Amino acid sequence: xxxxxxxxxxxxxxxxxxxxxxxxxxxxxxxxxxxxxxxxxxxxxxxxxxxxxxxxxxxxxxxxxxxxxxxxxxxxxxxxxxxxxxxxxxxxxxxxxxxxxxxxxxxxxxxxxxxxxxxxxxxxxxxxxxxxxxxxxxxxxxxxxxxxxxxxxxxxxxxxxxxxxxxxxxxxxxxxxxxxxxxxxxxxxxxxxxxxxxxxxxxxxxxxxxxxxxxxxxxxxxxxxxxxxxxxxxxxxxxxxxxxxxxxxxxxxxxxxxxxxxxxxxxxxxxxxxxxxxxxxxxxxxxxxxxxxxxxxxxxxxxxxxxxxxxxxxxxxxxx
Amino acid sequence: xxxxxxxxxxxxxxxxxxxxxxxxxxxxxxxxxxxxxxxxxxxxxxxxxxxxxxxxxxxxxxxxxxxxxxxxxxxxxxxxxxxxxxxxxxxxxxxxxxxxxxxxxxxxxxxxxxxxxxxxxxxxxxxxxxxxxxxxxxxxxxxxxxxxxxxxxxxxxxxxxxxxxxxxxxxxxxxxxxxxxxxxxxxxxxxxxxxxxxxxxxxxxxxxxxxxxxxxxxxxxxxxxxxxxxxxxxxxxxxxxxxxxxxxxxxxxxxxxxxxxxxxxxxxxxxxxxxxxxxxxxxxxxxxxxxxxxxxxxxxxxxxxxxxxxxxxxxxxxxx
Numbered sequence: 001x002x003x004x005x006x007x008x009x010x011x012x013x014x015x016x017x018x019x020x021x022x023x024x025x026x027x028x029x030x031x032x033x034x035x036x037x038x039x040x041x042x043x044x045x046x047x048x049x050x051x052x053x054x055x056x057x058x059x060x061x062x063x064x065x066x067x068x069x070x071x072x073x074x075x076x077x078x079x080x081x082x083x084x085x086x087x088x089x090x091x092x093x094x095x096x097x098x099x100x101x102x103x104x105x106x107x108x109x110x111x112x113x114x115x116x117x118x119x120x121x122x123x124x125x126x127x128x129x130x131x132x133x134x135x136x137x138x139x140x141x142x143x144x145x146x147x148x149x150x151x152x153x154x155x156x157x158x159x160x161x162x163x164x165x166x167x168x169x170x171x172x173x174x175x176x177x178x179x180x181x182x183x184x185x186x187x188x189x190x191x192x193x194x195x196x197x198x199x200x201x202x203x204x205x206x207x208x209x210x211x212x213x214x215x216x217x218x219x220x221x222x223x224x225x226x227x228x229x230x231x232x233x234x235x236x237x238x239x240x241x242x243x244x245x246x247x248x249x250x251x252x253x254x255x256x257x258x259x260x261x262x263x264x265x266x267x268x269x270x271x272x273x274x275x276x277x278x279x280x281x282x283x284x285x286x287x288x289x290x291x292x293x294x295x296x297x298x299x300x301x302x303x304x305x306x307x308x309x310x311x312x313x314x315x316x317x318x319x320x
Numbered sequence: 321x322x323x324x325x326x327x328x329x330x331x332x333x334x335x336x337x338x339x340x341x342x343x344x345x346x347x348x349x350x351x352x353x354x355x356x357x358x359x360x361x362x363x364x365x366x367x368x369x370x371x372x373x374x375x376x377x378x379x380x381x382x383x384x385x386x387x388x389x390x391x392x393x394x395x396x397x398x399x400x401x402x403x404x405x406x407x408x409x410x411x412x413x414x415x416x417x418x419x420x421x422x423x424x425x426x427x428x429x430x431x432x433x434x435x436x437x438x439x440x441x442x443x444x445x446x447x448x449x450x451x452x453x454x455x456x457x458x459x460x461x462x463x464x465x466x467x468x469x470x471x472x473x474x475x476x477x478x479x480x481x482x483x484x485x486x487x488x489x490x491x492x493x494x495x496x497x498x499x500x501x502x503x504x505x506x507x508x509x510x511x512x513x514x515x516x517x518x519x520x521x522x523x524x525x526x527x528x529x530x531x532x533x534x535x536x537x538x539x540x541x542x543x544x545x546x547x548x549x550x551x552x553x554x555x556x557x558x559x560x561x562x563x564x565x566x567x568x569x570x571x572x573x574x575x576x577x578x579x580x581x582x583x584x585x586x587x588x589x590x591x592x593x594x595x596x597x598x599x600x601x602x603x604x605x606x607x608x609x610x611x612x613x614x615x616x617x618x619x620x621x622x623x624x625x626x627x628x629x630x631x632x633x634x635x636x637x638x639x640x
Contacts, residue, residue: 014459015459015462015463015466018459018460018463019463019466019467022463023472023475026475026476026479027475135353138621138624138625138628139617139621141624142569142573142617142620142621142624143617143620144573144576144577144580144592144613144616144617144620145577146577146580146595147576147595147609147613147616147617150595150599150602150609150613151609151610151613153602154602154606154609154610158602158603158606261470261474261581262470262577262580262581265581276474277474277581280474280475280478280583281478281582281583283478283479288475292472296466296467299466300466303466
């Protein structure tokens with residue numbers, strides 16, 4: 001087991017390095033960040049530019065810049081933002097909590113609800129309930145996430161005026177003057193969007209796998225030996241049907257750190273996803289690189305954790 | 321003449337495989353959801369090709385598109401004259417949506433074509449040859465899988481659309497004008513989308529490579545190219561068709577998201593672009609957010625339904 005984990009961790013190094021090199025070269029190809037800072041400020045003199053270049057280490061050749069960046073990242077230092085020179089670590093640290101709050105709540109709700117619905121839908125295939133569940137979840141995967149957010153804002157914030165349309169707290173009126181209730185009110189709409197989308201994907205996965213498992217011989221044998229239907233479904237069938245969902249959860253866990261950029265953008269949520277979109281708009285490379293690397297490493301680790309969880313769920317799988 | 325004679329055994333083979341497709345078609349016809357998807361897709365394709373003939377106003381770069389603006393009809397809610405209302409910049413939303421259809425189809429089809437081409441080449445080589453070739457190709461695929469794709473698409477689109485000079489490129493020989501910015505977005509979407517499909521094709525190759533008929537063909541002295549193109553690929557074709565339909569749906573969704581975030585091609589009014597243009601006036605012109613979003617939803621829903629229906633019809637494991 002330990003040997004397997006160590007080997008997998010070693011495998012991650014070339015992938016993470018590859019992604020960092022591709023990202024860095026892309027950033028470099030995008031042009032000189034100093035020129036972008038200068039946009040609209042034509043009066044900056046050469047001395048200031050040189051000073052700025054030296055400050056951000058941009059006067060050195062590409063490979064030296066990359067190596068400097070890499071050594072800094074290995075010491076968990078992601079550099080300074082090009083706008084205002086705030087350390088990237090500080091920025092990410094401030095925003096990651098809001099993203100995590102939103103994502104953890106949504107993933108938990110979606111995961112818990114999706115299992116019984118998916119199982120029920122598979123057991124009653126082609127029944128009226130199943131048709132409703134499958135069409136609603138197909139709608140969920142066909143819908144642009146951000147558009148669902150827009151529609152909810154138009155209905156619940158603009159027309160009915162029940163819920164706040166943006167931000168994580170505060171705003172025009174604080175809900176009943178209670179800060180906790182206010183935070184919950186701000187969470188409702190973005191969580192609804194995220195839960196619906198995840199729920200749709202999860203239900204489709206669980207239903208499809210459950211259908212296949214329920215056709216298999218061992219379920220037939222279990223039925224023949226008179227085991228209660230409840231035990232057959234939740235103890236024997238679900239165990240085999242759930243593994244793709246775990247994979248999906250693993251991918252979500254990795255992406256969780258990035259936040260859902262679309263949802264965060266629409267609800268003006270002060271999280272990493274929103275921040276990433278802003279940084280990309282302004283070509284603020286240190287922030288973009290920092291967030292990219294964090295997502296990459298988290299996704300790789302999440303994949304490893306998923307593979308280890310598999311062993312406990314499915315005893316047929318052996319780690320090699 | 322000699323060519324005709326040579327073709328006879330193949331002709332027989334073709335007739336047999338046609339009947340296989342006929343079986344699939346018969347199964348597909350029984351699936352109401354799949355047929356509904358096919359009807360939606362046919363309607364969308366019809367709208368994409370012939371839409372400009374019955375749209376009330378011409379497409380965007382044409383000054384005629386701004387006729388409502390010159391009449392003073394800006395932000396007119398849905399009425400008899402403008403069934404879907406007019407936008408914040410004074411265009412007829414119904415016309416915008418009709419013209420946007422062809423852009424969405426363009427993105428969907430081109431992304432899918434490139435994605436599948438890369439996926440088939442990488443997947444076939446990795447799956448057929450195995451060994452170190454497989455190892456290297458799969459590591460590269462992994463890099464593209466782990467990449468935080470939506471976020472990275474934004475970086476690339478931002479970088480490349482900055483450098484675009486002309487709004488339209490003319491394709492040599494055919495003389496069709498294609499939107500430059502949108503084409504760049506499309507190419508970038510394709511580059512970040514092939515990895516999971518390549519994995520799927522590799523898996524299928526690994527499965528079929530071990531089957532007896534391939535072994536028999538090898539014993540008969542068939543070349544590798546013959547085995548790949550005449551025996552393994554035709555067996556994977558059903559999966560490729562299903563995945564293609566789903567990839568078109570996915571590409572349309574991602575393009576809408578990219579355009580909505582303001583990274584799209586400002587010269588082409590895609591559905592996502594219309595949503596973006598009216599986003600800041602959402603409080604008043606809700607109709608400009610609702611209807612283009614519905615167009616995306618219906619189109620993607622159609623392709624997803626079609627994909628699910630095809631998968632049921634072509635998947636031999638579930639054949640009863």
